[in-house]
Amino acid sequence: MESSEAIKQLRTRQGLSQQAFAVRMGLAIRSVARYEAGGAPRQEVVDQFIQEAQRAGFSDVAETLEAFAAKLLEERAACVELAKHCIRLVISELDGGPKYGIEPRTPEQMVDTLRAAVKWLDKAAVKRKDDAE
Numbered sequence: 001m002e003s004s005e006a007i008k009q010l011r012t013r014q015g016l017s018q019q020a021f022a023v024r025m026g027l028a029i030r031s032v033a034r035y036e037a038g039g040a041p042r043q044e045v046v047d048q049f050i051q052e053a054q055r056a057g058f059s060d061v062a063e064t065l066e067a068f069a070a071k072l073l074e075e076r077a078a079c080v081e082l083a084k085h086c087i088r089l090v091i092s093e094l095d096g097g098p099k100y101g102i103e104p105r106t107p108e109q110m111v112d113t114l115r116a117a118v119k120w121l122d123k124a125a126v127k128r129k130d131d132a133e
Contacts, residue, residue: 003046006064008036010053013061025052043072079121086117 001009011021011032018036022029025048035041041049046069053062089110 001060001064002038003040003065003068004036004038006053006061006068007032007041007049010049010056010058010061010065011036013058014056025049040072043069043076046072082117082120086114089113 011018014021016024018032019029021027022032025032025045027045031041031045035045046065050062050065050069053059053065
């Protein structure tokens with residue numbers, strides 16, 4: 001079961017309309033519709049859905065959402081590591097020498113590295129969106 005289907009199951013198994021579910025969860029109706037259509041909710045919203053699924057006794061829904069939450073955390077950690085690497089590169093260049101075990105780079109190499117980082121982040125965002133669908 002995909003995360004979007006789990007969210008829809010969480011709502012429909014309780015016999016709630018999108019509007020009633022949105023009110024219960026403290027969300028906009030538009031957000032509920034977007035999540036059910038494959039939009040990725042923020043981590044804190046996923047955590048809220050997990051708690052609601054557990055409260056309602058829907059262990060299969062809770063497990064799907066917990067797996068999705070774990071994937072979000074992994075993606076966030078990978079993005080943070082990449083950002084730290086890029087920052088170290090820039091610091092190394094600004095300080096005029098290699099630091100953090102990174103060899104000196106030309107400005108063109110730095111730009112190429114930063115472009116590659118942005119490309120990787122874009123791919124991760126597209127993959128996350130595709131996985132949510």
